[in-house]
Amino acid sequence: MNGVRNEHERASRNNVLERVRQIVSDVFAVPLERVDATSSPETIEAWDSMQHLNLVLAVEDTFDLQFTPEEMELMRNVKQIVTVVELRK
Amino acid sequence: MNPKDNIADIRLEIDRSLSEGFVQAAAVRMGDLWQLEQGSSTAAFLVSRIEKLRGLLNLTRLRVAILRSYTLEPVIPLLRAAAFRFRIDTEVQVGDYNTYMQEVLDPNSSLYRFAPDVVIVAVRLADLALELWQGYSGLEPAAVQDAVQRVCRTLEELIRSFRERSHAALIVHTMEQPTQTAFGVLDLQVGNSQSEAIQAINRELRRIAQQHRGVYVLDYENLIARHGRLLWQDERKLLTVGLPIAAHGLIHLANEWLRFLVPLSGRIAKALVVDLDNTVWGGVIGEDGMTGIKLGPDHPEAAYQNLQRALLDVSRRGILLAICSKNNREDAMEVLEKHRGMLLRPADFAAMRINWNDKVQGIREIAAELNIGFDSVAFLDDNPFEREQVRRELPDVMLIDLPKEPMQYAFAVRDFQAFERLSLSSEDRERNLLYSKQRDRDRAEEEFQSKEDFYRYLQQEADIEQVTSSTIARIAQLTQKTNQFNLTTHRYNEQQIAEMVSNPVWEVLSVRVKDRFGDHGLVGVAITHDERDTCEIDTFLLSCRVIGRSLETALLSHIAQCAAARGRKHLAGWFLPTKKNTPAAEFYARSGFQCQPSDNTGQRWIFNLEDGQIRCPEWIRLNIFEGGRV
Numbered sequence: 001m002n003g004v005r006n007e008h009e010r011a012s013r014n015n016v017l018e019r020v021r022q023i024v025s026d027v028f029a030v031p032l033e034r035v036d037a038t039s040s041p042e043t044i045e046a047w048d049s050m051q052h053l054n055l056v057l058a059v060e061d062t063f064d065l066q067f068t069p070e071e072m073e074l075m076r077n078v079k080q081i082v083t084v085v086e087l088r089k
Numbered sequence: 090m091n092p093k094d095n096i097a098d099i100r101l102e103i104d105r106s107l108s109e110g111f112v113q114a115a116a117v118r119m120g121d122l123w124q125l126e127q128g129s130s131t132a133a134f135l136v137s138r139i140e141k142l143r144g145l146l147n148l149t150r151l152r153v154a155i156l157r158s159y160t161l162e163p164v165i166p167l168l169r170a171a172a173f174r175f176r177i178d179t180e181v182q183v184g185d186y187n188t189y190m191q192e193v194l195d196p197n198s199s200l201y202r203f204a205p206d207v208v209i210v211a212v213r214l215a216d217l218a219l220e221l222w223q224g225y226s227g228l229e230p231a232a233v234q235d236a237v238q239r240v241c242r243t244l245e246e247l248i249r250s251f252r253e254r255s256h257a258a259l260i261v262h263t264m265e266q267p268t269q270t271a272f273g274v275l276d277l278q279v280g281n282s283q284s285e286a287i288q289a290i291n292r293e294l295r296r297i298a299q300q301h302r303g304v305y306v307l308d309y310e311n312l313i314a315r316h317g318r319l320l321w322q323d324e325r326k327l328l329t330v331g332l333p334i335a336a337h338g339l340i341h342l343a344n345e346w347l348r349f350l351v352p353l354s355g356r357i358a359k360a361l362v363v364d365l366d367n368t369v370w371g372g373v374i375g376e377d378g379m380t381g382i383k384l385g386p387d388h389p390e391a392a393y394q395n396l397q398r399a400l401l402d403v404s405r406r407g408i409l410l411a412i413c414s415k416n417n418r419e420d421a422m423e424v425l426e427k428h429r430g431m432l433l434r435p436a437d438f439a440a441m442r443i444n445w446n447d448k449v450q451g452i453r454e455i456a457a458e459l460n461i462g463f464d465s466v467a468f469l470d471d472n473p474f475e476r477e478q479v480r481r482e483l484p485d486v487m488l489i490d491l492p493k494e495p496m497q498y499a500f501a502v503r504d505f506q507a508f509e510r511l512s513l514s515s516e517d518r519e520r521n522l523l524y525s526k527q528r529d530r531d532r533a534e535e536e537f538q539s540k541e542d543f544y545r546y547l548q549q550e551a552d553i554e555q556v557t558s559s560t561i562a563r564i565a566q567l568t569q570k571t572n573q574f575n576l577t578t579h580r581y582n583e584q585q586i587a588e589m590v591s592n593p594v595w596e597v598l599s600v601r602v603k604d605r606f607g608d609h610g611l612v613g614v615a616i617t618h619d620e621r622d623t624c625e626i627d628t629f630l631l632s633c634r635v636i637g638r639s640l641e642t643a644l645l646s647h648i649a650q651c652a653a654a655r656g657r658k659h660l661a662g663w664f665l666p667t668k669k670n671t672p673a674a675e676f677y678a679r680s681g682f683q684c685q686p687s688d689n690t691g692q693r694w695i696f697n698l699e700d701g702q703i704r705c706p707e708w709i710r711l712n713i714f715e716g717g718r719v
Binding site for chain 1: 160323329339
């Protein structure tokens, strides 16, 4: 039982990561293969504060969520965005 | 669009098409992607691809400036992606926060330097008069009045000043209502109601807008109400990043802007082609019959009446309705004419193609008949197969994506931005009138018991005239173009007609037809020449507009009478069959001619003028004009 659930959770986690990577790739217009869990404003030039808002809105839109300002502050790289999304789901 | 379409695959396909230079294919798939997933992420993807299509595709450029008091930047990519569906390429400039008045007043401001086609004013009441939004319960009634007046005068000055300095269209948002008013339920019981104060501003805004040309009010308050006020707002983002709208609401604002931008750009639908079975009514008339189809005021068939109401509303904006349906014409016409649940009748349609041809063919014919381009045609059909075929073969036609649930059909039609109009031009109304007259004529034919009754009702008048210098061009043109009711299909140019006229044994006659619905113009030609005791019919034709109204008999009777008067004993002519002239095949036999030994090119027919005569039908008044020789 546990094994099955872990399997499922891992698949869903990968899924969130994949979707966030796609959103980051779209919003900042960078190729998908250049986006990984460590991508951040340091590695993606277009990731400024206005684009960060666009990114947050796209993530909210995709996962049907509404983040708090505190959560928005935490979303400093792809991995952290995935973490915030998963905490809310 | 294929229901099995996968978003990731479409994205790959778009980029592959773009890199290989298939711009039209890329554009179609970009539209598909947007239909499947309308959101900020998809919009960002599409915007970067739209840039690549510039100059390669026939896009209408539209420069949009936004004057605002709050964050609207995230709406821009959504607007650009949504506009692309209508082949509009928007370039957007967003002004600084709360600088709208300076920008409007200063003729050298960045607003005017941008040279916008359209300017949108999106200002919150809280930024115009904070006291009307917060702390309202502490205001004296006089202070409320002052604040309302101040806001109205600000809006008036903004609109008037802008109109003096620019020809661009101006769209002004109405003020939104608070979720909870300061007085609670008491608000509507007191004289200085907060909601009433805001309504007063919105009413005044409408009045001011109506006094200026090209100024339009966007009912932002209604937009929020439509989508649910509590869901619309995001108080935390308003306080932290100045954005009062929740993520999912942004697309609705972009789509609402488009309701104005589409008609302003001219990328409108002028005609809406609709399917019948399972679209205008539930079920299939050919299988379910008059009593079996779903159409009435109750659930679930009310869905189809709702759609019909939406179609009627749209048609009253000047959009032509047309039918393209695979059906037996008689079956469908019986529903259109007689079904009690039908709100639309034949007279509401400008064109009909009810047959078993494919829809691409039907839409081609309808567009030609209505004389509009495919990019002005919208298509409504429940069948994904038909939609897909039309999309593939006529990519310019606008497809309205029907929701699965018929109850949502009417909404989809009303929601389609290409049906929006910002004013009703008199041309639109007159065009509708013209088509409905033609429809009246068709309908009259359907209402009468016998053909003769219909002919009498028509009150036809035929003016038969010898060729003149002013009709020779039209006569030659008719011999060139007429295919159906044409006995010999001899093609002549003007010069050849002129040569016939110079020969005294030749007669060239034209027919002009009028009826109770109007003037058809010059629609028939007969050319004869006398050979010994025979009058030989060289050419006999009628334009397809007037086939099947016994005019051919009237014209023939005149030719026979003249030939007899000239002392001819016989009237003779050939029927030379072509692929298209079967409507004329039986004409000589019907008129009492005898078939002669013929050859393989056609049949020779002859009528003995001494034995009988050809009568003009009593319901056609003939006017004979001698005309002048050319």
